[in-house]
Amino acid sequence: MIEAHDLTKRYGDKSAVDHISFTIAPGTVTGFLGPNGAGKSTTMRMIVGLDRPTAGSVTVNGKPYAQHSWPLREVGALLDAKAVHPGRSARSHLRTMAATHGISIKRVDEVIEMTGLAGVAGKRVGGFSLGMGQRLGIASAMLGDPGTLILDEPVNGLDPDGVTWVRHLVRSLAAEGRTVFLSSHLMSEMAQTADQLLVIGRGRILTAGPVQQVIDSVTGTTVRVRSPHATELADLVRAEGVTITSGEAGSLELQGITVEQVGGTAAAHGIVLHELCLQRASLEDAYMNLTRDAVEYRSEPSPALAS
Numbered sequence: 001m002i003e004a005h006d007l008t009k010r011y012g013d014k015s016a017v018d019h020i021s022f023t024i025a026p027g028t029v030t031g032f033l034g035p036n037g038a039g040k041s042t043t044m045r046m047i048v049g050l051d052r053p054t055a056g057s058v059t060v061n062g063k064p065y066a067q068h069s070w071p072l073r074e075v076g077a078l079l080d081a082k083a084v085h086p087g088r089s090a091r092s093h094l095r096t097m098a099a100t101h102g103i104s105i106k107r108v109d110e111v112i113e114m115t116g117l118a119g120v121a122g123k124r125v126g127g128f129s130l131g132m133g134q135r136l137g138i139a140s141a142m143l144g145d146p147g148t149l150i151l152d153e154p155v156n157g158l159d160p161d162g163v164t165w166v167r168h169l170v171r172s173l174a175a176e177g178r179t180v181f182l183s184s185h186l187m188s189e190m191a192q193t194a195d196q197l198l199v200i201g202r203g204r205i206l207t208a209g210p211v212q213q214v215i216d217s218v219t220g221t222t223v224r225v226r227s228p229h230a231t232e233l234a235d236l237v238r239a240e241g242v243t244i245t246s247g248e249a250g251s252l253e254l255q256g257i258t259v260e261q262v263g264g265t266a267a268a269h270g271i272v273l274h275e276l277c278l279q280r281a282s283l284e285d286a287y288m289n290l291t292r293d294a295v296e297y298r299s300e301p302s303p304a305l306a307s
Ligand SMILES: Nc1ncnc2c1ncn2[C@@H]1O[C@H](COP(=O)(O)OP(=O)(O)OP(=O)(O)O)[C@@H](O)[C@H]1O
Pocket: 011, 015, 016, 034, 035, 036, 037, 038, 039, 040, 041, 042, 043
């Protein structure tokens, strides 16, 4: 369990993290989303004691990170996969970490196997690809078999096989009752991986909650219906709060009404339906809506290529 109260980090005049409070519950994967510079890494660094809050506090299992006797066994973190001495081998890096934290050498071999690094564990880390470095970062985070994992962009640089592997890994860690808190800019991946979301922009919380609830609250849902009697159906369901858009012949898109209500009304009036379905927006759509005003580093559309 991670609990932040009024957590704040200022760099000079700039509030990187601005009075945020949240709880990351065990047994779930919580996705941490936000545009570049929103404050995700700063928040994660404060959780593991690498940055000191300007105000407020953050605890892991009831204590600040530094007050745990064996922090690596409590919290595993992947924050900067490149922060490993390039001249060392992966195995020697992990063995050094294990030795300084009272962790057995057997566990080093376990995490090497678990992260698919067995074939390269004796090689210099300086020669690792981005994806291999990420795997080593995840191995380091798993070393103390911690109850809480904090992973900043764990799928960055991984190939599709690696991305799927991380998804299964974090889901199984959460199923074991662990707390998993991870950031990613890959929305489709996050939608498949996370149970809960915490979305921040300019250091403030924009929204938090179960993934589907966050999507629905931002974008709403649309009922799509197709019927040879679409006009009659539209007249029946037209009420305050229901928005009706006519699509191609015989199809309607309705907002502010449930699938059940549309189906019930159609049945009650003997109206034949050829299609009735709920259309949900993607997490990417919801995220774009949510963060529209919180993007600090906006890109300009690319000019059309001259022919
Ligand atoms: N050591 C530092 N000194 C000054 N400003 C900093 C420092 N670290 C972070 N910042 C600023 O704090 C803000 C939050 O940065 P942070 O790295 O936490 O964002 P982020 O959400 O992790 O971004 P990204 O998605 O790009 O990784 C940014 O404006 C950043 O420039």
